[in-house]
Amino acid sequence: MTGRDLRGLRAYLVIVAACSNGDWGWTTEHDSAVWARLMDIDKPSNSQSARTGAWRALCRLADRKLIECGRSGTMIKVTLLREDGTGIAYDRPKDDTEESQFMQIPTTFWTHDRDEKLSLPGLALFLVVAREKHWATLPAEWAPQWFRGSLTPAKAA
Structure with missing residues (x-):
């Protein structure tokens, strides 16, 4: 990263x-x-x-x-x-x-092109969330401050 x-x-x-x-x-x-x-x-x-x-x-x-x-x-x-x-x-x-x-990443991550749709911060966020236990919650109200630009589409690498 x-x-x-x-x-x-x-x-x-x-x-x-x-x-x-x-x-x-x-x-x-x-x-x-x-x-x-x-x-x-x-x-x-x-x-x-x-x-x-x-x-x-x-x-x-x-x-x-x-x-x-x-x-x-x-x-x-x-x-x-x-x-x-x-x-x-x-x-x-x-x-x-x-x-x-x-952690396990489902094959749909690749078969549904999710790997292509995430920017670097978005992919980092995905990995953080995927690593957490299923009962873990991240407070949505903090997402914009913590993960600025994470959910924007990926730019050409």
């Missing part, structure tokens, strides 16, 4: 979703064109610039120690690291302490 990288945050969420079953050691591999489509980079650009944009977004996440990534030809392999930026290998949350709780 501090890097104001909407494309990077969207990419990170896609990686977490792609690795969520843990069958391949928290690693997923796709062609760079697939990564571009997953990040919605393919729409406004040509094929090569979309592939380059996908690689650059993934490299920014690697610089932040959220993932490890490498490529061979057009294939890009990504391994998820802990979300705290320490560079430590990822491990599934155990949900036994406050720090190890996890």
